[in-house]
Amino acid sequence: MDRRLKRGLEDLKNAGLLTDIGGDWNKIPADCTLKSDSRTVGPGDIFACVVGLHADGHRFIEQVLKAGVSYLLIQRPVSGLPIPWIQVTDVRAAMGYIAAALNEEPSEKMKMFAVTGTQGKSTTSYMVRSILQNCGVKCGLLGTIVYDDGSASVLADRTTPEGSEIQQFLKSMVENGCQACSMECSSHGIVQGRLSGCVYDGAVFTNLTPEHLDFHGTMANYYEAKATLFRKYLKPGAAVAPNAASEYGRRLAAEFPEAMTWALEAPARLQGTNVKLDIDGSEFDLTLDGRKMGRVHIPLSGRYNVENALGAAAVCLAEGCDEKKVVAGLALMPQVPGRMERLNLDNGVRVVIDYAHTADALKALLETLRPLTEGRLVSLFGHGGDRFAGHRPLLGRAAAQKADRIFVTMDNPRTEDPVKIAEQIMAGIKEVRADDCWSIELPRDAAIRKALDWCRRGDLLVLSGKGPEAYLEINGVKYPYSDRSVVEGWSCERGVKIR
Numbered sequence: 001m002d003r004r005l006k007r008g009l010e011d012l013k014n015a016g017l018l019t020d021i022g023g024d025w026n027k028i029p030a031d032c033t034l035k036s037d038s039r040t041v042g043p044g045d046i047f048a049c050v051v052g053l054h055a056d057g058h059r060f061i062e063q064v065l066k067a068g069v070s071y072l073l074i075q076r077p078v079s080g081l082p083i084p085w086i087q088v089t090d091v092r093a094a095m096g097y098i099a100a101a102l103n104e105e106p107s108e109k110m111k112m113f114a115v116t117g118t119q120g121k122s123t124t125s126y127m128v129r130s131i132l133q134n135c136g137v138k139c140g141l142l143g144t145i146v147y148d149d150g151s152a153s154v155l156a157d158r159t160t161p162e163g164s165e166i167q168q169f170l171k172s173m174v175e176n177g178c179q180a181c182s183m184e185c186s187s188h189g190i191v192q193g194r195l196s197g198c199v200y201d202g203a204v205f206t207n208l209t210p211e212h213l214d215f216h217g218t219m220a221n222y223y224e225a226k227a228t229l230f231r232k233y234l235k236p237g238a239a240v241a242p243n244a245a246s247e248y249g250r251r252l253a254a255e256f257p258e259a260m261t262w263a264l265e266a267p268a269r270l271q272g273t274n275v276k277l278d279i280d281g282s283e284f285d286l287t288l289d290g291r292k293m294g295r296v297h298i299p300l301s302g303r304y305n306v307e308n309a310l311g312a313a314a315v316c317l318a319e320g321c322d323e324k325k326v327v328a329g330l331a332l333m334p335q336v337p338g339r340m341e342r343l344n345l346d347n348g349v350r351v352v353i354d355y356a357h358t359a360d361a362l363k364a365l366l367e368t369l370r371p372l373t374e375g376r377l378v379s380l381f382g383h384g385g386d387r388f389a390g391h392r393p394l395l396g397r398a399a400a401q402k403a404d405r406i407f408v409t410m411d412n413p414r415t416e417d418p419v420k421i422a423e424q425i426m427a428g429i430k431e432v433r434a435d436d437c438w439s440i441e442l443p444r445d446a447a448i449r450k451a452l453d454w455c456r457r458g459d460l461l462v463l464s465g466k467g468p469e470a471y472l473e474i475n476g477v478k479y480p481y482s483d484r485s486v487v488e489g490w491s492c493e494r495g496v497k498i499r
Helices: 003-014 057-066 091-102 121-134 163-175 187-191 219-232 247-255 303-318 323-331 359-372 391-402 418-432 444-454 483-494
Strands: 018-022 046-048 071-074 085-088 111-116 139-142 146-148 153-155 180-184 200-205 234-242 270-278 281-288 291-298 341-344 350-354 377-381 405-408 438-440 460-464 471-474 477-480
Touching: 003 018, 003 085, 003 091, 046 057, 046 091, 057 071, 071 091, 085 091, 091 163, 111 121, 111 219, 111 303, 121 139, 121 180, 121 303, 121 323, 139 163, 187 219, 200 219, 200 247, 200 303, 219 234, 219 247, 234 247, 234 303, 270 303, 270 359, 281 303, 291 303, 291 323, 303 323, 303 359, 341 483, 350 359, 350 483, 359 377, 359 391, 359 460, 377 391, 377 444, 391 405, 391 418, 405 418, 405 444, 418 438, 444 460, 444 483
Parallel strands: 046 071, 071 085, 111 180, 111 200, 139 180, 200 234, 350 460, 377 405, 377 460, 405 438
Antiparallel strands: 018 085, 139 146, 146 153, 270 281, 281 291, 341 350, 471 477
16 A cells, blocks of 8 residues: 555544545555645545535546546545545545655754734734744745735635645645744634644634634533644643633633643733723833743734734744844734734825624724724724625624724625614614714725715724725625725825825
């Protein structure tokens, strides 16, 4: 049997996923690729029959056989198969193990760092990469914004890709000279087994607030999903960095007594104190086990970004990074696309683009910006369709409590009516405010243009919910779209320069 497949089958067996195997697996091509998209397969490929919410890969077996696929990964018995097959209890969870084996176990050849939690994953993963690269470690990146294999970046289509895609990206990182990978791990990805085949040297837990409860059902289930990353996918002796200011972070720390706990305003091994914030950045004192390491400057504003910096510093310090290089690596952080992304217009208006799409995130964002605003604070946002509708009035309430003016618009309505989504948001606004501080402008580009026209010198316009996303999803179609591009287009039309 092919040695790579032998390793993959051992991992499947150890994970309790392997059911049966049939056919001749002795001559697998060196470039054999595992794929789950029937439109992309060809000779030499393994087709994974993923059973999803909307499609069952077993329905495409006849199609992929005509395309010349050489092997199958199936979830239920299929009679009369003319090619070798492996049957497992869960194809999606099995893909990573097989793909990792075919790609020579790339996660074992790099330092792997995972970041999970409700908020802060993207920024923290960028911070981890910045620290590592300042330590001379070339680092790839997988997350909500981009997939970067150390040679090229592509826009991400989900936070955590399918297991087969992850392993291909990791293999490319190894081939491109990466010595590490910083990776966001979503709760969906963890539960669905997309991390299969990955092993991590360190993991950060940022926080846990109500989100994705349409998928998980309860906060207890949501926490268990996050905790699985630490219980199942860490290498022996891996660095565990939970947020001790979070109830769930403390619960996780109790499971890992050697954890490098961190917090901004709670007892922890690594602490941030004497915080100073302004619109262009933050600074704070970094203290480890009671010893001051130095004054840290990061080019991102907001107390939550200080927390993100603490999480990144904690996992890197626990993994053995030099203290001075950790501090300097945070200072060298680039601006993260769509995460407190600042655009200063020469008419005196400032724009901040941020991904905040939950009530807690929007509240934290507006609370951060309120004292930094010279004029009026203007909030423009919507809420995604086919997502937890309970967030909508809470979003409205958060904006009404902090903003002077509110523009309610659309944000990926998907299959829902954007008017109804806006009305649900408005219910929360009206609970707090009786004045006419709000308006509904559904086409998002038109809403941004109207808000920019409304703003005057000193005002701060906050565009939240989309962040770096390059599309609007309406009735199953993703239309090209970017908040930043709309602002740039308006600026060009009005003769206003972006500084």
